[in-house]
Amino acid sequence: MTSPAYDLWYWPSIQGRGEFVRLFMAAAGIPYRDRARTDDAQALVEDMEAREKSGQFAPYAPPYLVEREMGFAIAQVAHILTWxxxxHDLDSGDPATDLHLIQLQLTITDIVAEVHDTHHPVASGLYFDDQKDAAKRAAKAFREERIPKYFDHFEAALSVKPGPFMVGATWSHVDTSLFQLVEGLRYAFPLRMAAITDDYPKLMACRDAVAEIEGVASYLDSEARIPFNEDGIFRHYEELDAA
Amino acid sequence: MTSPAYDLWYWPSIQGRGEFVRLFMAAAGIPYRDRARTDDAQALVEDMEAREKSGQFAPYAPPYLVEREMGFAIAQVAHILTWxxxxHDLDSGDPATDLHLIQLQLTITDIVAEVHDTHHPVASGLYFDDQKDAAKRAAKAFREERIPKYFDHFEAALSVKPGPFMVGATWSHVDTSLFQLVEGLRYAFPLRMAAITDDYPKLMACRDAVAEIEGVASYLDSEARIPFNEDGIFRHYEELDAA
Known part of the structure; x- marks a missing residue:
């Protein structure tokens, strides 16, 4: 048996941004070696430092995917998924649609950064407890203004084609990322998400359809899917949630 | 004379994210109609609403570029520039290098979002004065930790090839965006930027080389380049700057 063509590097203890890559790989059935499961954080730091000092273009941050035969490393979730x-010939078959899918994926990147900033509005390097007051105000604005604005947009986009996926009957990288977004927000903001779920039937149907993709269902049922926790992007703090 | 093939839509009163597109267009000599100079903010809002309701895939936010003949609209700065x-056959000629350039552009997208969050750490919808205390703490972390981390990365990337540009003697979309990043940070954080400029000779040389690209030089000298101001992404507030 040949070893997988790819190595995925990410932090071992969280789903984080790496999870968007994992879900895509699972849906597509692309084998890879998950270095977050075989190596520790120190190994990741050393790999990144070696790349930055290599005299070649290097990732700014994980996750990054390494094509082992070529030694080629590529970072940034939206970019990894597009590549x-x-x-792997998983495009929609229509170039204009593929461009819209990339645009949607980049919009998901934006909301994911905003999710992180709800619990770390002041600085990533400070503890949550040292920015809790700002976090409460940030989370309120995020819950009340940002989630509906983004979700309205995704719901409208999911209305362009018949569904359940963004381009119809076949999943794309946007769908696996929307699944993770909905799952993460349900974990972080359960009261808010319960209150608005009925307003977004197409988005929730897309989430459900992704969960049923064979590779995704197996992955979600495996130990490789580590639970959400309070070190990741999607964190549950009771004081940041409300209906 | 035929009219330009593209319309650029963005907010009229700021450079903002639209400026990254303008600088690229100027460097490339691609003619376009700048709707931010011919139309008001209300026209932009109406155009966006019409697109969202059109039953087609639509931008989430400006800037977006419309290919007039096809009616095709594309959003997200990194995506517009890549497209x-x-x-326009402005790629480097090496596919792996082109992928690294996209990755670098997405890293610029990340720092630009962080710049915005220095003055609006809590919520985009609140006034600066209502989040000034959090902004002071956010700006301190950004000045002291984030700028050096990103700049170290860009300086290392600019060391891969001979310069002055990211891939050598020919500019790419990464260079025009690095120019705008440096210009914006110099406007927003003049004390901090003066203190660290000498640490980043390749980044500053890249900035200077972009300013000398014929189309960019003409653009910067024209009235189309509106000044930085306190409604944009790069804002100068004295209380947020320090060496």
């Missing part, structure tokens, strides 16, 4: 989509 | 690079 894999193209490489 | 134009491909369409």
């Amino acid at each position: 894999l989509t193209d490489k | 134009l690079t491909d369409k």
